[in-house]
Amino acid sequence: NSKVIQTPRYLVKGQGQKAKMRCIPEKGHPVVFWYQQNKNNEFKFLINFQNQEVLQQIDMTEKRFSAECPSNSPCSLEIQSSEAGDSALYLCASSDGTSNERLFFGHGTKLSVL
Amino acid sequence: GQQVKQSSPSLTVQEGGILILNCDYENDMFDYFAWYKKYPDNSPTLLISVRSNVDKREDGRFTVFLNKSGKHFSLHITASQPEDTAVYLCAAGLQGTGSKLSFGKGAKLTVSP
Numbered sequence: 340n341s342k343v344i345q346t347p348r349y350l351v352k353g354q355g356q357k358a359k360m361r362c363i364p365e366k367g368h369p370v371v372f373w374y375q376q377n378k379n380n381e382f383k384f385l386i387n388f389q390n391q392e393v394l395q396q397i398d399m400t401e402k403r404f405s406a407e408c409p410s411n412s413p414c415s416l417e418i419q420s421s422e423a424g425d426s427a428l429y430l431c432a433s434s435d436g437t438s439n440e441r442l443f444f445g446h447g448t449k450l451s452v453l
Numbered sequence: 454g455q456q457v458k459q460s461s462p463s464l465t466v467q468e469g470g471i472l473i474l475n476c477d478y479e480n481d482m483f484d485y486f487a488w489y490k491k492y493p494d495n496s497p498t499l500l501i502s503v504r505s506n507v508d509k510r511e512d513g514r515f516t517v518f519l520n521k522s523g524k525h526f527s528l529h530i531t532a533s534q535p536e537d538t539a540v541y542l543c544a545a546g547l548q549g550t551g552s553k554l555s556f557g558k559g560a561k562l563t564v565s566p
Contacts, residue, residue: 341496370551381455382542382556394551430496436550440485444496 342366345431345445346413352421352452359417360448364433370394371414372442373406376428385429388414389436421452456480457545459557466533468566474528476543476557483545486519487554488528491540500541501528504548533564 344363352358364371373385386396388408400406408414418425428449432442458477466472474488487502503510503517503526510517516529526545530537540561546554 343496372553374556380558382558384553384555387551387553389551395553434551440487440502440546440548440552440554441499442489442497442554444498446494446496 341443341445343431343433343443343445345429345448347448348446350448350450352450354421354423354452356421356452357417357419358421358425358450358452359415360429360450361413361415362431362433362445363413364431365435365443367435368433368443369436370434371408372432372434373400373416374430374432376430376447378427382430385416418450421450423452426450426452455557456555457543457557459543459560461560462558463561463563465563465565468533468535468564470533470564472530472533472537472562472564474530474541474543474560474562476526476528476545478524478526478545478555480545480555481521481524483547483555485546485548485552485554486517486526487544488515488517489542489544489556491542491559497542530562535564535566537564538562 342365372387375383405417428447430447432444484505489497490500491497540559542559543557544554
């Protein structure tokens with residue numbers, strides 16, 4: 340069973356609505372990643388954090404998403420104004436921050452934008 | 454565009470057979486290569502990985518071969534078992550803390566008894 344906890348499992352929103360999902364990384368893992376897996380099974384990297392700091396993010400994330408990983412609270416990823424093309428599985432993963440690149444994934448949040 | 458490409462989206466092999474899954478990548482700076490396994494309704498988990506200082510790594514029935522000049526790596530599974538039935542995702546990236554991995558679309562493997 341995954342130790343990376345993502346909520347909710349399913350999220351349904353109308354176009355233009357905000358869509359927020361959360362992730363609790365595995366205990367002790369300071370690095371968190373968000374990926375989007377679309378209907379074509381393409382994995383798109385969105386953003387990653389080390390502790391509370393953003394390491395990298397793509398242009399789309401910077402413009403349309405709001406993401407944070409506050410200390411002692413779940414990480415979150417929020418789409419400010421959902422579009423139909425945002426319908427996808429959003430996967431959160433964490434790693435232990437050593438030179439080990441191994442990612443531990445959550446089960447994902449499946450977003451449907453109607 | 455896709456940084457990492459898997460050529461065969463779906464494969465079937467008989468139990469006991471040998472299977473090869475292939476992956477090509479674009480960025481010749483990549484120095485870390487991995488295969489993840491995903492069962493239905495479960496999250497991907499790391500199966501095996503290799504760094505660019507070697508061209509092969511073996512772990513039981515699973516072996517990764519790396520061809521850096523060809524920007525290609527593969528996963529060989531020997532003595533296939535029904536529990537190997539899953540989706541296999543290849544991934545590549547740069548070594549280092551917090552470095553993002555680029556994933557392929559996955560290949561669905563079915564091992565028939």
